[in-house]
Amino acid sequence: MTPISFYTSRSARENVLDALKKAKMNESYHAFLSINEEQALARADEIDNNKSKGKLSGVPFVIKDNFLTPVGATTAASHMLEGFYAPVTATAVARLEAEGAICIGRANLDAFAHGGSTENSAFGPTNNAHDKTRVAGGSSGGSAVVVALDIVPFALGTDTGGSIRQPASFNGVVGVKPTYGMVSRYGVVAMASSTDVIGVLANSVDTATIVLDIMGGQDENDATTLPSYFEPLIGDAPKRRVGVVKEFMSEDVDPDVRSITENYIEQLKRNGHTVEEVSLPLAKYALAVYYIVVPAEVSSNLGRYDGIRYGSRADAQTLAKTYGLSRDKGFETENKRRIMIGSYVLSSGYFDAYYLQAQKVRTLLINDFNALFESYDVLVGPVAPTPAFKLGENTADPIKMYLADIMTVPASLAGLPALSVPAGTTSAGLPVGVQLIGPRRSDATLLALAREAEQ
Amino acid sequence: MIQISHQDVLHLAQLSSLQLADEEVELLASDIEHILGYVEQLSELDTTGVEPTYQVVDLQNVWRDDIVQHSTVTRDDLLALAPDSANHQIKVPKVM
Numbered sequence: 001m002t003p004i005s006f007y008t009s010r011s012a013r014e015n016v017l018d019a020l021k022k023a024k025m026n027e028s029y030h031a032f033l034s035i036n037e038e039q040a041l042a043r044a045d046e047i048d049n050n051k052s053k054g055k056l057s058g059v060p061f062v063i064k065d066n067f068l069t070p071v072g073a074t075t076a077a078s079h080m081l082e083g084f085y086a087p088v089t090a091t092a093v094a095r096l097e098a099e100g101a102i103c104i105g106r107a108n109l110d111a112f113a114h115g116g117s118t119e120n121s122a123f124g125p126t127n128n129a130h131d132k133t134r135v136a137g138g139s140s141g142g143s144a145v146v147v148a149l150d151i152v153p154f155a156l157g158t159d160t161g162g163s164i165r166q167p168a169s170f171n172g173v174v175g176v177k178p179t180y181g182m183v184s185r186y187g188v189v190a191m192a193s194s195t196d197v198i199g200v201l202a203n204s205v206d207t208a209t210i211v212l213d214i215m216g217g218q219d220e221n222d223a224t225t226l227p228s229y230f231e232p233l234i235g236d237a238p239k240r241r242v243g244v245v246k247e248f249m250s251e252d253v254d255p256d257v258r259s260i261t262e263n264y265i266e267q268l269k270r271n272g273h274t275v276e277e278v279s280l281p282l283a284k285y286a287l288a289v290y291y292i293v294v295p296a297e298v299s300s301n302l303g304r305y306d307g308i309r310y311g312s313r314a315d316a317q318t319l320a321k322t323y324g325l326s327r328d329k330g331f332e333t334e335n336k337r338r339i340m341i342g343s344y345v346l347s348s349g350y351f352d353a354y355y356l357q358a359q360k361v362r363t364l365l366i367n368d369f370n371a372l373f374e375s376y377d378v379l380v381g382p383v384a385p386t387p388a389f390k391l392g393e394n395t396a397d398p399i400k401m402y403l404a405d406i407m408t409v410p411a412s413l414a415g416l417p418a419l420s421v422p423a424g425t426t427s428a429g430l431p432v433g434v435q436l437i438g439p440r441r442s443d444a445t446l447l448a449l450a451r452e453a454e455q
Numbered sequence: 456m457i458q459i460s461h462q463d464v465l466h467l468a469q470l471s472s473l474q475l476a477d478e479e480v481e482l483l484a485s486d487i488e489h490i491l492g493y494v495e496q497l498s499e500l501d502t503t504g505v506e507p508t509y510q511v512v513d514l515q516n517v518w519r520d521d522i523v524q525h526s527t528v529t530r531d532d533l534l535a536l537a538p539d540s541a542n543h544q545i546k547v548p549k550v551m
Contacts, residue, residue: 087532181512194510223517224510288494299471306472308547310536319550324474336473337486343470344491357497359507364500366508398486399493415511440511 001203002153004059004210012044012058012102019060019104022151029127031136031145033065034072035105043102054100055214061096062146062155064139065106066113066189069093076189077121078111080311080330090187091222092156092198092215099214104152107142111332112302113158113191115139116166116404119395120334127391129171130430134388137167137404143201144171154202154211160191161290162384162408164199165420165435169383172422172431174202176447178212179440180415181226184219192297193224195290195412205421205451212443229441233448240377240449242268243278248381248407248435257432260424261382264434267453268380278372278379282365283410289365290409291402292345292358298335299342305330337398366414373439378449380436382407383420387430407435417443421450457495459488 007015020037040060047058063069066076068086075081093103110120118141119125126141128134129148136145140157144167147155157164159177168175176199183198190196198215202208209232217228244265249258269275307313307326314325331339345354372379384404394401411418417440420433436446464484468475475483530543539546 084536087528087536181514220519224512224514226512226514285497285500288497291490292494292497303472307538309533309545311538313538317548319548320472321474322548323472324468327472328474328476328479331473333479333482336471336475336479337483337490339471339473340464340467340483340487341490343467344487347470353498354494356507357500357502358494359509360502360505361497361500362508363505364502366511397489399489402490402493413511 002150003204004056004153004207007059007153008053008057010058012047013041015058015060016040016044016102016104019152022149023105023146026149026151029129029132029145029149030124031107031126031142031149032105033075033077033108033123033142036071036103039071040102040104047100047102054098055210056096057100059101060104060152061101062105062107062143062152063093063103064109064143064155064157066109066158067093067156068187068189069103071103072106074189076112077109077123078330078332078335079122080305082312084310086187088187091184091219093187095215096211107140107146107155109142110139110334112189112335113139113160113163114298114334114338116162116401117394118142118167119391120332122332125391128388131388133390134430135170135391137170137388139163140201141167144168144173144175147171147173147201147203150203153207154200157199157201158188158191159197159199159412160195161294161412162405164201165408165418165433166384166404168201168420169433170388170431172425172433174205174208174422174450175420175433176200176202176208176212176443177411177418178216178443179226179417181224182230182443183212183215184222184225186219186221190301192294193301194297195294195415197412205447205454209447231444233444237448237452240273240445241375242273242275243372243376243379244275245280245283245379245381246277247280247283252385253382254386256426257382257384257386260426260432261380261434264423264453265380271452278376280368280372280410282361282368285361286365286410286413287402287406289358289361289413290405291341292354293362293413295338295342296346296355297342298338299346302335302339334398362413365410369410369414369416377442377445378436378438380434383433383435384408387426387432411437416440417446419446419450421454457488457491459484459491
C-alpha cells in the first residue's frame with residue numbers, strides 16, 4: 001500500500017514510468033483496454049517542469065473505460081463504441097487532472113457496465129488479482145485489479161448497483177460509492193441515471209478520501225450534483241451506533257464471508273462503537289426492484305446508440321435496418337437482455353404491475369433505511385454473498401449472476417453512500433470486503449470509521 | 456408464471472430496435488422469462504397509497520441564467536464522430 005505522499009515526493013516521470021512498467025508486467029490479467037504511454041509521459045514532463053504543484057501532482061491513475069476523455073477511445077468495453085474518441089473530458093477526470101494527477105490508461109469493464117464479473121466485456125474478461133482462474137468482479141473489474149496489483153494507487157469506477165464495491169471486495173481494495181449526487185457524472189457513459197454514481201477504487205481509505213474530496217461538488221453540467229458538503233474527518237473517529245443488517249448475514253452467505261464480517265464487527269466493538277443487530281425486511285425485495293428499474297432506465301439511456309451520430313454503423317439498405325443491425329452487432333447479450341426487459345416493463349399493459357410497483361417498493365425500502373438511521377449512524381454487512389467466483393461459473397444463468405448484487409443494490413436504490421473495505425481473506429486466500437452504509441451525505445463518517453478499523 | 460414466446464421476443468426486439476439473429480431469440484426468450492419470473496415477487500407486497508420514487512435527490516428545478524455558453528466542441532468535431540457525413544451533414548440510408 002503506497003501512500004499518495006510517496007508519489008508526490010517523486011518526479012512525475014518516475015511515477016509514470018513505474019506504473020507503465022508494472023502495467024506491462026501484468027498484461028496477462030487483461031485489466032487494461034488501452035494505455036496512454038505517450039500522452040502520460042508528455043504530461044509528466046509538463047508537471048515536472050511546472051513550479052505550482054497540485055494535491056495529486058504526478059500521481060498516476062486509471063479510469064474505467066466509460067469515462068470520456070479525448071485521450072484514447074472510450075469504448076465502454078463494447079463494439080458499439082470501439083474507436084469512439086470523445087470530444088470532451090469527464091468532470092471527475094478534469095478535476096483530478098487539475099490537481100496534477102496523470103491518467104495512464106483505461107480499465108476493462110462489463111460492456112456498458114452491465115454485469116458483475118467483467119465477463120460481459122466485448123474484449124474478454126479480466127482475471128482476479130489474487131487468483132487468475134476467478135473473476136475480477138464487476139462491472140469496474142479492471143479498475144479494482146489495477147489497484148490490487150499496485151500499478152496505480154487509485155482508479156475511477158462507476159457504481160449503479162455494486163459495480164465499485166463488489167470488485168473492490170473481490171480484489172481486496174477499498175471501493176467507495178459516494179452519496180448519489182456528490183460527484184458529477186458529466187462525461188460518463190450513462191447506464192441507469194437514477195442510481196449511477198461515480199466513485200473510486202483505492203489502495204487505502206486515505207487515498208480514497210483525497211480523491212473524493214477533489215472530485216466532489218456541484219457541476220453546472222450535471223444538474224443532479226449536490227452543493228459541496230464533503231469534509232474529511234481528521235483524528236479519532238467519534239463513537240458510532242452501528243447496526244448489523246441481519247438479512248445480510250443469513251445462511252445463504254458463504255461461511256468464510258460471514259466469519260470475516262463477524263470479526264470486523266468485533267473490531268468495531270473493541271474500538272468502542274455500539275453494535276446491535278437490526279432488520280431491513282425489504283432488503284430481500286431490493287434485487288427485484290433493481291432488475292426492473294435499472295433495465296427500464298438502461299433501455300432509454302441506450303436508445304441513443306443507433307449508429308448514426310457516433311459509434312459503429314452496420315451496413316443496411318434502410319434506416320430501420322441500420323438501427324437494428326448496428327444495435328444487434330454493437331451490444332453484448334447482457335445489454336440486449338436489459339434493454340428488452342426494460343422495454344417490457346415500460347410497455348403499456350405491464351407498466352403498472354412492474355415499473356410503478358417497483359418504484360413504490362423502492363419508496364418502502366427507503367422508508368426502512370430512514371427508520372434505521374434514526375437510531376443508527378452506520379449499517380454494516382458483507383459486500384457480496386461469496387468471494388470471487390470462478391470464470392464462467394455464473395455466465396449461463398443471468399439470475400445467478402444478478403444474485404451477486406443482492407447486498408449492494410439496496411444502498412444504490414436509496415442513493416446512500418456505501419463503501420467496501422478489505423476485511424480479511426478466506427482459507428483459499430481470496431480477499432473479502434465488508435460494506436459500510438450510511439445516511440445520505442455521511443460519506444466522511446463512513447470513511448473515518450473504515451480508516452480507524454484499517455489501522 | 457409468465458411465458459415469453461418467440462413472438463414476444465420479436466416484439467420486444469422491435470420495440471428496442473434490435474435486429475436479432477435467429478439463434479439469439481430462443482436463448483433470450485428463456486432468459487427474459489426467468490428474469491420476469493424472479494421480479495414478479497414484488498406483487499406480494501401491498502403498496503396501496505405509497506408514492507413511487509423516481510429520483511433520490513431532493514433537488515427540484517435546477518436553474519441557470521439564460522446565457523448562451525460557448526462549447527469548446529465544434530461542429531466539425533461532432534461531425535467527425537459520425538460514421539458517414541457530407542456537406543456538413545450526417546448521412547443516413549434511405550428512410551422510406
